[in-house]
Amino acid sequence: MSSKAARGNKLPVADVSLDRAILGLIKRTGARAVCDYGCGDGALLKRLDRMTGQRLQLTGIDYFSSRKKEDRPKGAGNLRFIDRVSREYRRVVEQGGVFDLIVSAFTLHHFRRPLEELAVLGRLLKPRGTLFLADLEFANDSGDQAAKNLFSFLSEEFHTFQGTYHRHHYTRDEALPLFAAAGLAVRSSRSLTVDFPGHERKEETGHALRNLDRMRVANRKTANAHQRRYFDARIEQMAALVKQHGIDYSRLFTVTAARRP
Numbered sequence: 001m002s003s004k005a006a007r008g009n010k011l012p013v014a015d016v017s018l019d020r021a022i023l024g025l026i027k028r029t030g031a032r033a034v035c036d037y038g039c040g041d042g043a044l045l046k047r048l049d050r051m052t053g054q055r056l057q058l059t060g061i062d063y064f065s066s067r068k069k070e071d072r073p074k075g076a077g078n079l080r081f082i083d084r085v086s087r088e089y090r091r092v093v094e095q096g097g098v099f100d101l102i103v104s105a106f107t108l109h110h111f112r113r114p115l116e117e118l119a120v121l122g123r124l125l126k127p128r129g130t131l132f133l134a135d136l137e138f139a140n141d142s143g144d145q146a147a148k149n150l151f152s153f154l155s156e157e158f159h160t161f162q163g164t165y166h167r168h169h170y171t172r173d174e175a176l177p178l179f180a181a182a183g184l185a186v187r188s189s190r191s192l193t194v195d196f197p198g199h200e201r202k203e204e205t206g207h208a209l210r211n212l213d214r215m216r217v218a219n220r221k222t223a224n225a226h227q228r229r230y231f232d233a234r235i236e237q238m239a240a241l242v243k244q245h246g247i248d249y250s251r252l253f254t255v256t257a258a259r260r261p
């Protein structure tokens, strides 16, 4: 996940695999106008720009206005960034048929209204355009995955109670029907396990523990005493589980889809 790459010098293995898949798609489809939907700090687009010799029109879309000014990615030349809550975003969606390729990495489980977002992605594609989406596989089929899944479920529950955020978790099989329901035709999908070296596990584990610290602080301000006690206990249990097992983001799925003719 590229936003996390900023924490270390080495590119996470998931990013290396995704970069390769995306470059392959650009080559096969001859895409020129490429969008990263939920682009975070724009790292993927900047890498694509370098790797393709600045030949592409690159657009990143995300919620930038909620970030500090210095943390917002800056566009220039063939690279532009559009705030998800802006007139420009609404104009681009209204126009539709803008991109040859839309990539969206580790975003689906963040979408508050997944069907609506996927339908927008379909609308933003040119008629013969391609959507490439990658996300974490939230399968509960091994002990190793338990700490990561439980941590994610607790975050979802906590933030839902705080009224700030809502997340959904999917396995690939659970995600696929969403694409059809949003008017997209799935061309291919894959479940994959990428290498997850020790230093990445350590970084992600530290990140999860810092998130639990933030939840602990936010929970103290919660007015409802029952809720406060409930989450206090859960946060402590979760911190112990995460310290014991670490966080493992090695399981992913990818979906390639197109606008339905």
Ligand SMILES: C[S@@+](CC[C@H](N)C(=O)[O-])C[C@H]1O[C@@H](n2cnc3c(N)ncnc32)[C@H](O)[C@@H]1O
Residues within 6 Å of the ligand: 001, 002, 003, 004, 037, 038, 039, 040, 041, 061, 062, 063, 084, 104, 105, 106, 107, 110, 111, 112, 117
């Ligand atoms: C886990 S981060 C992944 C960022 C980046 N794609 C990467 O791989 O590092 C999820 C991103 O999706 C963005 N996001 C969530 N819902 C979104 C939406 N409805 N439209 C656009 N971006 C969204 C978040 O703001 C966040 O930057």
